[in-house]
Amino acid sequence: MTQSAPIKVTLIAGGVGGAKMAEGLYHLENVELSIIGNIADDEAFHGLWVSPDIDTLTYTLADVIDRQQGWGVANEGHRALDTLSKLGDDTWMSLGDRDFGLHIYRTHRRRQGDRPTHIARDIAKSFGLECEMILPTDDTVQTRVRTEAGWLSFQEYFVKERCAPEVRELHYDHIEDAHTTEEALNALAEADLIVVAPSNPLVSILPILKVPGILEAVKASKAPKIGVSPIINGGVVKGPADRMLSSLGYEASAFGVAQIYADFLDFFVIDHADEQHVTAINGLGLRTSLDTILMKTRDDKVRLAAALLAVSRVGSKKASEAQELSA
Incomplete structure (x- = not known):
């Protein structure tokens, strides 16, 4: 029996939640995965260019990640x-010895004038990855955080200050x-499915979508677009997303995240614990699916990834049938 063509999935991801979703999709059979990763956390340390989200994705899929802390080797x-x-x-900024080796390599390549996209691709391939690691831009974009004490780089806020300031x-x-x-544009145009990972929407996803042309390409794609909530029952598994949402005027809930994504997603997957938000999210024009979205093990990640594909297939089929009936 001839195997069907692989499903081209483009994942928009950053942070530990993005890496978990990437791992689930990566280990699904018959999926051709491309990942557009966040580069707005990047910063120079000790004269070396560090790309935390891209490295976390790479280390996770290469199965060398420090799983207890969620990043590093x-x-x-x-x-x-x-x-x-x-x-x-x-x-x-705690950098391990082998981690330093990667940053030395990246910095050397950048100083030679190589495109950051090619460097990320070559690092992924050297680690044995069979997916496409893609940067949204080769230019330097950096998230800055304003607190009571003034403006901080994201890493100063996240690591040095441990997310404590409002x-x-x-x-x-x-x-x-x-x-x-x-x-990035090709990965979005050629995708059979676009997935927004359960990452911090404000500092992991929006810095990708706000690169000129990315959101427009997402909207223009004919592929189903499905997102997974990073918020479960009003809280997060790791990181400051809930507190950031609240302090910046958003609702720190699955509904609050859905509001941010409502103008371009087709489907939104939330946890069973957030069932009370289904009606409100549907009112935004999104089709909502309930699932267990906490990912502790690889089996959890693969199961959820498979569920995303199933939701998008069923939902797209129903939408197509509805269009035919109304024609």
Whole structure:
């Protein structure tokens, strides 16, 4: 029996939630996965260019991630950081020895003038990944966080300050001048399904969608678009998304996230614990699906990924039948 053509899935992702969703899709049979990852968390440390979200995706899919903390390499040493600390350097950004090796390679390639997109692709391939790791732009875009003490880089807020200050404003520096990569546009145009991961919508997803041309390409795609809520019963598994949403005037709930995505998604998957939001989310024009969306194990991730494909297939079939009846 001839196997059907693989389903082309384009995942928009950042952070640990994005990496979990990527892992589920990556381990599904007959899926050709492309990932457009967040680069607005990128920053230079010790003269090296660090790309935390892209590296977390790469390490996760290569199965070398430190699963306890959700980022970095498992069984990592910190001798380089110890030396830097002894020399008086500021070492609040914890980078492991093997992690340093990757940042040295990336920085060397960037200084040679290589496209960041090609560098990310080559790193992914060197780690044995059989998916496309795509950057939304080769330009530098950086999320800034305004707190009571003033403006911070995202890593200063997230790592150094441990997300403690109240967020009063977000800004994505240089995003209006960024140029979308052809790879990202092609992945969206050729997708059979576009998935928005259960990532922090404000600092992981919007910095991708706000790169000029990305959101327009998502809307123009004929593929079903499905998102997964990062909020379960008013809270998050990890990270500051709920507090950020509240402090910036959004509702910290599955409904609040649905409001952010309502103008381009077709389907929104929320947890059974948030069933009370179904009517309101449907009122936004989204088709809502209830599921268990907490992903603790690889089996959880693969099961949810398979459920997304099933929801999009069934929903698209019903929409097509409704159009035929109304014609």
